[in-house]
Amino acid sequence: MLKKHLNTLITLFFLLIFSGASYAQTETKDSVALRDFLSELESKFDVKFSYADTDVDTVYITKPTSNVLNDILNELGDITGITINKLNDRYYTLTKTTTISICGYVLDNFEENNIPGATVEIYESNLSGVTDENGSFNFENVPINSLVYIKHLGYRPIFIEAKVLLKTNECKTIAMALSYQELDEVIVTQFLTTGLYKLNNAGFELSPSKFGILPGVSEPDILQTVQALPGIKSVDETVSDINIRGGTNDQNLILWDGIKMYQTGHFFGLISAFNPYVTEKVTIIKNGTSAMYSGGVSGTLSMRTSEELPLNFNGGSGFNLISGDVFGEIPIQNNMALQVSARRSYTDFLNTPTYTTFSEKAFQDTEVNSESEFYFYDFTTKFMYEINPYQKASVSLINMSNNLNYLETANDSLAPNRSNLNQDNFSIGSELQSEWTDYFSSQLSFYYTQYDLDALSISNNDAQQLEQNNLVKESNIKLTTNYKLRENLVWMNGYEFTETGIENTTNVNQPPFTSNIKGVIRKHGLFSEIAYSSEDEKLNGFIGGRVNYIENLDTFQEYIFEPRINISYELLSNFKVEVLGEYKSQVTNQIIDLEQNFLGIEKRRWILSDGDALPITKSKQGSFGFNFDTNRLYVGIDAFYKEVNGINVYTQGFQNQNQFDGEIGSYAVKGAEFLINTKNNDYSAWLSYTFNKNDYTFDVLEPSTFPNNLDVRHAITLAGNYTLGDLKIGMGINYKSGKPFTRPDENEPINETVFPTEINYEDPNSSRLPEYFRADASANYTLKMGDTMNAIFGVSVLNFTNRRNTLNTYYRLQNDNTIETIERLSLGITPNASVRINF
Incomplete structure (x- = not known):
């Protein structure tokens, strides 16, 4: 049955069709006109009724079975909503009622228990409330043609006409059905930690x-x-x-x-x-x-923010040794709410041990000195509007920024070098979710996002100025529909359009140099998917795909088909097998420019595929795995193969003989992941192991196949946490084998036969960094300060053994033709502490 929810106008239109303009029963073969029935009563009981013609002309009723006048009149009043007043033994007046009193009891139709705290809203009025501890509610002066909306987290909402809930001797019982998400079921109640x-x-x-x-x-x-x-x-x-x-x-x-x-x-x-x-x-x-x-x-x-309207104001605030933040969920009306959050660092005016350690890590091997000033902030807001029980709209906004300014004075300089770096992101999006029938729903979404990275450097006594900019602008609109073919079979379809523009600009005044590279890509995508869940829930999964039409406005057009599959099957009790596969593609990448970098700190710049120097990046991946899960033990293992084509050496961050070649190639990863996790209500302990063999292939390089820059063969984590009342403690160690790097040739490290002079390297990524080891710990304590307020005190230490791991090693040629070795080190011992108040 079509749900009468598109908007209030359409809803009232259907109510008029089904209920009549006078809020009474419509005419059927068993009904009579109220006017005719009143004439019968006048003749039978020798009485007279006074009324306005418009109040009774369109009203039809089923004749009451009683032969007692008072009983007949009481029943007429109940079924028509018309007030009948007795003036004397013979004369009565009939008056059309515009408001009524309603009441009801809300129950769980599965357990048949009362549901306290359910929200009850009266459309076309400002009336709203929640059910009491008995699950009951009642309202006075409810518009007679209004609609009542009842909702509660975990239950399907109910949309009911107010007249059905008319207050009589007994209030109506309303059963709420549990809401199930059949194809997104959580199968592990706790995995590593709660949440x-x-x-x-x-x-x-x-x-x-x-x-x-x-x-x-x-x-x-x-x-x-x-x-x-x-x-x-x-x-x-x-x-x-x-x-x-x-x-x-x-x-x-x-x-x-x-x-x-x-x-x-x-x-x-x-x-x-x-x-x-x-x-x-x-x-x-x-x-x-x-x-x-x-x-x-x-x-x-x-990431998704909350989509449920809050019943009451709630929020919190807190701070740690880097920043402070505040957030809140604010009801505006019974169908509107606002979420806000804000965070800002105080690193520009307060140095803490955490900030000092972070600074040493972030700014090593850069021009930044102790006179630098750095801060960041982020802000989010979301407006939610429940148009009616089956349509919800929202608008989300996020803004974030990083700002770095510093001065550097040389001994022979009259004026300090001045530099600043700003990294900003502004994004806004909206969604409209609609449930048109019990079987058909849709979601329409739109967003605009803008990312801007700006750098300015003024040096040589203000004589030289360097400006750099990376700007990304993207717009997207997407329509997704879901049609329930059966209770356990859902067909999803949709269309998506994305337009992405990226610009990279460099300006130098001395010597004069200008570069401005920009492009626009438009992408149309059609997608379809069938999702199935068996009645015994042993078989779950989906199969589908999408077709993308990609158009670079300057260079190329291309169609790409991307099949997807995701199947899991419970072979034995608690034992599941998973088969997954996908083809995917992308048109945006980040190049890592080691010469024209942003002050040595932020070297990554977004660029678009152009079909030539950087083709569309495409991947295909397949995996097979199984997991065994009980309330106390989880064991899982996955084996996978992934191949990614269309990569450029500029996007990989080479720091050897290949870093400026601009060659096109691919990489392939063969790997396995293992996890064992034992847990109960008080503790959780786990051991994970990951094996990757990750190799590049560049046909024009020599050798053509060599280890990937991210080829970390072995990674092991051993960790656990324990809860003792309101105290939580966590501790763990992480081990990784060293990633590859390239050494200069031991016998002939410098090639002086070319100009400019170059470093002679060994085969790419033929050496390995030392293994990585880090031990971490954390704890927090929750102090309850009332029914709705608590305080959380937390402490943590990263790398409490203070082991300085080498994250990267590369080499630079000095002016005197000697080789400088550059090592980037990990965080040292990094303490942090936090205090939060939630209410």
């Missing part, structure tokens, strides 16, 4: 509001937390350079409320740029991605 789940589709879900504790993290950090999963690491300890199964960070699709993010970190990648306290869930997908997602040939990370 981290494994899904039926082999993906993972993080719920920051329920997050427990992980070693080295005293409060939730989204991009730090995902690195606890096998196959997801960062070779340089940053959250903005996450490597999923051997891929580079620009090959990850990062979404915030459906908006693609081109900036993900603060402090040049050491801190996540997303506030976890307004993020309801984070979905992490390494393979078997839904066809609705485009881009991200290595992996997908989708």
Whole structure:
């Protein structure tokens, strides 16, 4: 049956059709006109009725069965909503009622228990409230033609006409059906820590509001937390350079409320740029991605803020040794709400031990000195509007910024060198979710995102000025529909259009030089997918694909077909097998320019595929795995193969003889991931191991195949946490084999036969850094300060053994033709502390 919810006008239109303009029963073969029935009563009981013709002319009723006048009149009043007043023994008046009193009891139709706290809203009025401890509600002066909307988290909402709830001797009982999400079921109740789940589709879900504790993290950090999963690491300890199964960070699709993010970190990648306290869930997908997602040939990370309207104001604030933040969820009306969050560092006016350690890590091997001034901030807001019970709209906005300014004075300089670096991201998006019938729903979304990286350097006594800029602008619109063919079979279809423009600019005044490279790519995508879940829930999965038409306005057009498959089957009790596969592509990448860098700190710049120097990057991946899960034990293993084509050496960050060649090639990763996790309500302990063999292939280089820059063969994590009342403690160690690098030739390190002189290198990536080892710990304590308020005190230490791991080694040729060895080191011992108040 069509749900009468498009808007109030259409709803009232249907009510008039089904109910009549006078709020009574419509005419049927068993009904009579109220006017005719009143005439019968006048003759039978020798009485007279006075009324307005318009109040009764369109009203039809079923004749009451009673033969007593008072009983007949009471029943007429109940079924028509017309007030009947007795003037004397013979004369009565009939008056049309515009408002009524309603009441009801809300029950769970599965358990048949009362549901307290359910929200009850009266459309076309300002009336609203919640059910009491008995599940009951009642309202006076309710407009007679209004609609009543009842909702509660975990139950399907109910849309009912007010007249059905007319207050009589007994209030009506309303049964709410449980709401099931059949194809997105959580199968692991606790995975490593509370708030981290494994899904039926082999993906993972993080719920920051329920997050427990992980070693080295005293409060939730989204991009730090995902690195606890096998196959997801960062070779340089940053959250903005996450490597999923051997891929580079620009090959990850990062979404915030459906908006693609081109900036993900603060402090040049050491801190996540997303506030976890307004993020309801984070979905992490390494393979078997839904066809609705485009881009991200290595992996997908989708963050969603809350979509439920808050009943009451709630929020919180806190600070740590880097920044302070505040957030809140604010009801505006019964169908409107606002979420806001803001965070700012105080590193520009307060030095802390954490900031000092971060600075040493971020600014090593750069021009930045102790006179630098750095700060960051981020701000988010979301407006939610429930148009009616079956349509919801929202608008989300996020703004983030990093700012660095510094002075550097040389001994022979009259004026200091002045430099600044600004990294900004502004994004806005909107969504309209509609449930048209019990079987058909849709989601329409739009977003605009802009990323801007600006650098300015003034030197040589103000004589030389260098300006650099990287600007990304992207617009997207997407329509997704879901049609339930059966209770366990859903067909998804959709269309997506994306326009991406990127500009890179360099200006130098002395000597004069200008470069301005810009381009625009438009992408159309059609996608379709069938999802199935068996009645016994043993078989779950989907199969689908998308067709992309990609058009670079200057150089090329191309069609790309991307099939996707994701199947899991429970062979035995608690034992599941998973088969996943996908083809994906992307048109944006980051080049790493080691000569024209942004002050030596932020070297990455976004660029577009042009079909020539940088083709469209394409990947194909397949994996096979199984997992065994009980309430106390989880064991999982996955084997995978991934191949990525269309990469350029500029996007890989070579620091050897190949760094300026601009060659096109590919890489292939063969790997396996193993995890064993034992847990109960008090503790969780886990051991994970990841093996990767990651090799480049560049046909024109010699040798043509050699280890990938991200070829970390072995990675092991041993960690655990323990909960004792309101105290949580976490501790763990991380081990990784060293990543490859290229040494100068031992016998002939310098080639002086060419101009300019060059370093002679050994075969690319033929050497390895020492192994990486880090031990972390954290703890927090929750102090309850009332029914709705608590304080959380947290401490954490990264690398408490203070081992200085070598993250990278490369070489530079000095003016005197000697070779300088550059080593980038890991964080030293890094303490942090936090205090939060939630209410």
